[in-house]
Amino acid sequence: MTRHARPVILLHWVTALLIVLALVAGKFMLEPLANDDPAKLGALRNHAILGLVLLGLMLARVVVRLSTKAPPPASTGHAALDVLSKVVHVALYALVFVMIASGIALALQAGLRAAVASGDVALLPDSFHDYTPRRVHGLVATLLIATILAHILGAVYHQRVLKDGIMRRMSLRG
Ligand code: HEM
Ligand code: HEM
Numbered sequence: 001m002t003r004h005a006r007p008v009i010l011l012h013w014v015t016a017l018l019i020v021l022a023l024v025a026g027k028f029m030l031e032p033l034a035n036d037d038p039a040k041l042g043a044l045r046n047h048a049i050l051g052l053v054l055l056g057l058m059l060a061r062v063v064v065r066l067s068t069k070a071p072p073p074a075s076t077g078h079a080a081l082d083v084l085s086k087v088v089h090v091a092l093y094a095l096v097f098v099m100i101a102s103g104i105a106l107a108l109q110a111g112l113r114a115a116v117a118s119g120d121v122a123l124l125p126d127s128f129h130d131y132t133p134r135r136v137h138g139l140v141a142t143l144l145i146a147t148i149l150a151h152i153l154g155a156v157y158h159q160r161v162l163k164d165g166i167m168r169r170m171s172l173r174g
Contacts, residue, residue, distance in 0.1 A: 003169045005068035011061040012170055015054065019096060020148070022050050023141060035124045045116050051103045058096055074158060074166055088151050095144040102140065105133035 003009070030047050033040045075082055107113065109131050115123035128134040158166035 002071055003171065004070055005064065006172065007064040008061070008068055008070070009170055009172050011057060011064060015057050015061055015096075018050060018054055018057070019144075022047065022054065022099075023145060025050075026141060035127055036121055038121055040124065041116055041119060041121055044112060048103065048107060048112065048116075051100050054096070055100045058093070058100070062093065071169055074164060074169065076158070076162065085154055088147060088154065091147050092144075092151060095140055095147060098140045099137065099144060102133040102137040106131055106137060109133060 004012070025043075026047060030040075030043050033043055073082065073086070076085065106128060110125050110128055111123065115121065125131075155166060158164055
């Protein structure tokens, strides 16, 4: 077998796109908005919905990944790099779940549902930064970005330097 199962491939790209969207929107649209800005509630609602959709898709992804046969691991020819590649893959799954869990914990602690349901920004805390889940969310966002960059660098190394056609393993075409 030369590639992952179709649902694994489809879910890889859909979740990759939505994760990058959540990271970019979180950093550049959500976080810069002050908590007394009326636009904050809509941004928070959209962000939380995206996070919950990702929870469903990531759970589906883990189920299909574990219940389908994966191609044998792609080797780089270096034992240490092969271990690193495994660590990066596991870390990508784990960090995304920590983002979702800390987001939900923050929403519960800060009473986000009541604020969004009533449409009243005054019900939001002055800032989320005093909440522990918020610190975890911000720190893990940075870690996730670094891990995604390492993952992309790894894919480029396989594709361009090793020329082992790694992209075919995650491609629906060809
Ligand atoms: C341009 C961006 C990306 C490219 C080119 C890319 C490419 C790939 C390729 C080729 C594989 C297959 C590796 C193999 O079979 O050994 C893979 C696996 C994987 N990718 Fe990506 N990816 C990208 C973005 C992402 C993002 C944003 C995430 C999530 C945060 C992600 C998470 C994963 C995970 C967890 C695996 C391991 C799959 C498994 O074996 O369970 N990828 N990626
Ligand atoms: C994979 C899923 C998620 C990603 C990638 C993500 C990403 C982000 C990022 C990048 C930030 C800005 C952090 C910073 O720059 O310090 C942020 C903030 C936030 N996120 Fe998420 N998030 C996710 C899921 C969730 C979920 C499920 C919820 C709630 C149910 C949530 C609630 C929040 C809140 C309340 C903030 C704080 C906004 C502020 O401080 O003004 N997130 N998120």
